[in-house]
Amino acid sequence: xxxxxxxxxxxLSVLLATAQEDLFDLLDEESESTQYTYATFxxxxxxxxxxxxxxxxxxxxxxxxxxxxxxxxxxxYNFFGLDNAxxxxxxxxxxxxxxxxxxxxxxVLKTSDAFVKYRALRQKTGATFFPxxxxxxxALNYRGARFxxxxxxxxxxxxxxxxxxxxxRKFNERLSLILAPSIVHWNLVPGPEDPNDTYHLLIGGRYxxxxxxxxxxxxxxxxxxxxxxxxxxxxxHNPMSVGVDIETGGHVFQFHLSNTRAMSDPxxxxxxxxxxxxxxxxxxxxxxxxxxxxx
Amino acid sequence: xxxxxxxxxxxxSTFVSAQQYLTREARLNFDAGSPLEDIEAFxxxxxxxxxxxxxxxxxxxxxxSFQFKRALMQEHFNENYVExxxxxxxxxxxxxxxxxxxxxxxxxxxxxxxxxxxRLDQEDGNFVLVTxxxxxxxxxxxxxxxxxxxxxxxxxxxxxxxxxKKFSK
Numbered sequence: 167x168x169x170x171x172x173x174x175x176x177x178l179s180v181l182l183a184t185a186q187e188d189l190f191d192l193l194d195e196e197s198e199s200t201q202y203t204y205a206t207f208x209x210x211x212x213x214x215x216x217x218x219x220x221x222x223x224x225x226x227x228x229x230x231x232x233x234x235x236x237x238x239x240x241x242x243y244n245f246f247g248l249d250n251a252x253x254x255x256x257x258x259x260x261x262x263x264x265x266x267x268x269x270x271x272x273x274v275l276k277t278s279d280a281f282v283k284y285r286a287l288r289q290k291t292g293a294t295f296f297p298x299x300x301x302x303x304x305a306l307n308y309r310g311a312r313f314x315x316x317x318x319x320x321x322x323x324x325x326x327x328x329x330x331x332x333x334x335r336k337f338n339e340r341l342s343l344i345l346a347p348s349i350v351h352w353n354l355v356p357g358p359e360d361p362n363d364t365y366h367l368l369i370g371g372r373y374x375x376x377x378x379x380x381x382x383x384x385x386x387x388x389x390x391x392x393x394x395x396x397x398x399x400x401x402x403h404n405p406m407s408v409g410v411d412i413e414t415g416g417h418v419f420q421f422h423l424s425n426t427r428a429m430s431d432p433x434x435x436x437x438x439x440x441x442x443x444x445x446x447x448x449x450x451x452x453x454x455x456x457x458x459x460x461x
Numbered sequence: 462x463x464x465x466x467x468x469x470x471x472x473x474s475t476f477v478s479a480q481q482y483l484t485r486e487a488r489l490n491f492d493a494g495s496p497l498e499d500i501e502a503f504x505x506x507x508x509x510x511x512x513x514x515x516x517x518x519x520x521x522x523x524x525x526s527f528q529f530k531r532a533l534m535q536e537h538f539n540e541n542y543v544e545x546x547x548x549x550x551x552x553x554x555x556x557x558x559x560x561x562x563x564x565x566x567x568x569x570x571x572x573x574x575x576x577x578x579x580r581l582d583q584e585d586g587n588f589v590l591v592t593x594x595x596x597x598x599x600x601x602x603x604x605x606x607x608x609x610x611x612x613x614x615x616x617x618x619x620x621x622x623x624x625x626k627k628f629s630k
Contacts, residue, residue, distance in 0.1 A: 190554055192483055192510045192628070193521040199506060201525050201549075205540045213498045222532020263532070377541045415609060416533060456493045 203289035204338040206299060209418040209454055210258075210266070212285070212344060212370045213407040214426055214434045215382050216333035218301040220266035221258065221281055224460030227268070229256040229384055233427040233450040236440070247449060254429035258283075259459075274428040276310030281431070289335060298335040304328070305431035323354040328432035330368075343371040344384070350432040364436050365389035370410065380411040382420070386435050403441045407450075422451040480513040482588045487623035489522050493598070498612040500534065502527040511581070511588050518562055518581075518590070520621060521552040532562040534608065542603050557581050562592060568601040588625040593618065609615050 207217035210227065221227045235241070235250030244250055258268025258281075266283040287300040309324040330348035337343065346368040355362055370384030384407055391400045409422025425442040427450075428434040440446035487507030494500040507522040524545040530533040539545040548570040555564010563576040579592035595616045598605065605613050 189481060189510050189512050189515075190519045192481070193508045193519050193552065199523065199526065201523065204525065205536050225532060258533075339544075355462075355534050415537075456533055458533070461530045 174411050199292055200290050201292045203291070203299070203336050204291045206289070206334050206342045207344075207372055208380060208411045209420060209452070211420070211452055211454075212372070212382055213409050213420065213422050213424065213452075214405060214429065215344070215346060215368045215370060215384050215386065216283065216301070216303050216330065216332055217344060218299040218332050220264065220285055220301070221260035221421075222458075223263045224458060225260045226457045226459045227256075227258050227260075227454055228457075229258075229452055229454040230254075231256070231429050231450065231452040233429060233448050235448065236445070237447050238445040239359065250428050252271050252429070254291055270430060272428070272430045272433075274430065274433060277428075277430040277433065278308045278310055279305055279430045281305040286312045298333055301332040301334070303330040303332060307430050307432060319354070325353050326432055327351045328435065340374040343369075343373065345369055348432075348435065348437040352432075352436075361390055366435050368435070382410070382411055382422070383408045388436065400441075401439065402436070403438050405438045406442060416456050418452075418454045420454075422450055423447055424450060481628045482511045482513065482625035483628035484509050484623050484625045487520060487522070487621060488589075489520075489525075489527075489619065489621050491617045491619045493614045493617040495612050497612050499530070500613060502529045502535070502538065504528060507621070507623065509590060509621075509625055511590070511625050513588070516556045516558050517554075518557045518564070519552065519554045520590075520623070522552055523550055525549070534610050542605075551564075566596070570595070571601045573600055578616075586627060590623045590625060591619060593620045595619070 185292070207219050210217060210219045210221060211229065231254040231296050233252045235244050235247030237247060239247070239250070241247055252273045254270055254272035256268055256270040258266055260266050264285040266380045268281050270279045272279070281304060283301060283303045285299065285301045287296060289299045305328045307326045307328070313319050328348060328350050330346050332344060332346040334342060334344045349370065350364045350366060350368045352362050366386050366388050368384060368386040372382045374380040386405050388402065388404055391402045403425060405424065405426045407422045407424030407426065409420055412419040425440045425446055425448070425450055426434045426438045427440065428438065464565035470524050485508050486505055487509040488503065488505045489507045490501065504522055504526040506526045507520060509520045511518045524543050525539055527535070527538065529538065551568045553564055553566045555562055557579065560578055560580065561576055562579040563572070565572045566575045577592060577594035579590065582589050595618045597616050599615065
């Protein structure tokens with residue numbers, strides 16, 4: 167009898183012990199929720215190109231960008247190119263956590279532009295899994311500069327378009343990469359042999375050095391680099407840039423070195439006349455500021 | 462005799478599990494604001510468990526489930542302050558007794574023993590947990606850059622409210 171009682175209490179205490187262990191295990195069984203990956207990139211722009219990010223709902227963003235003059239062009243006289251700066255201003259708004267619409271104005275060819283950006287798919291883990299984010303981006307570009315060819319041009323001649331799908335994945339806390347195929351359409355091209363549509367593939371990424379500082383880089387391949395009648399040489403060069411992102415609260419500072427000066431889509435991606443091999447390198451920056459205007 | 466013991470054993474095992482209470486909809490909110498900046502967030506997807514036999518109580522929350530008024534603040538909270546990628550969850554595991562909960566509070570990967578007042582009242586067969594307490598962010602190695610030191614409070618006040626329902630497996 168004593169033995170049986172012993173077994174009974176032993177079993178009971180084992181049961182109790184299991185019950186106790188189980189109790190806190192219950193907390194961990196909550197993984198049914200889906201967690202969306204956040205902060206794949208600091209900014210909505212990587213350097214010239216777009217990231218998968220958009221400002222949050224009700225957030226107004228202002229970006230001011232500069233691209234300075236070339237290092238090869240009397241760079242001391244021009245104070246490292248700072249005296250020959252091109253500028254672009256952008257104002258955009260997050261209508262939802264996914265939809266972002268903005269406008270911009272750039273001094274290169276007196277360009278006005280407008281864009282729509284939509285986060286179609288988001289990287290997520292947990293109950294449902296998706297390995298990367300997809301953001302769709304469309305930009306319309308209006309050339310404001312006068313034509314110098316002496317021909318009367320329609321307004322439509324001034325328009326060009328850039329449509330892009332941005333595939334982005336945050337591999338870990340530090341590394342995020344982008345692959346972004348795109349198509350550019352020009353209503354007006356320099357010569358009859360020139361294609362109105364060109365295709366591009368941007369690759370880029372960031373590597374975080376610390377919580378607030380990241381190295382960034384991007385490069386875009388182009389289907390056509392020899393615009394111009396019978397041109398054999400490359401008139402346009404693939405854009406490339408390296409930079410550093412510094413985040414301070416509501417600002418993101420992006421400083422970079424690139425072979426591009428135009429900032430409006432699709433000028434920088436499809437018609438970049440500068441070659442890094444010829445020493446055409448430019449300092450530049452984007453500074454963004456966000457304002458929560460609608461909570 | 463053996464049969465009786467077996468029955469007692471079986472009954473006691475169901476009795477043990479029947480004394481567990483659970484919710485996946487615990488509301489937690491915190492305030493780490495200052496006169497210069499409102500920093501408030503809440504979630505309604507915390508988990509809480511309580512075993513009425515042993516007095517054991519546990520609360521756990523996913524850091525990314527905290528909702529802020531501003532998207533950027535939420536991003537900074539996860540990315541720069543609590544580092545949700547490295548430390549996805551905050552939890553409390555301890556005991557309830559005599560109007561207090563005592564146990565280990567884990568935030569940002571750091572566990573501290575705390576004892577704070579709490580109410581755990583039985584209502585309609587459920588247990589309602591209500592507690593409110595302050596923590597010092599530095600205790601949990603949450604670093605605040607000097608540039609924003611005057612915008613963020615050095616302490617955060619945390620409120621927990623949960624209705625735990627009887628749980629059986």
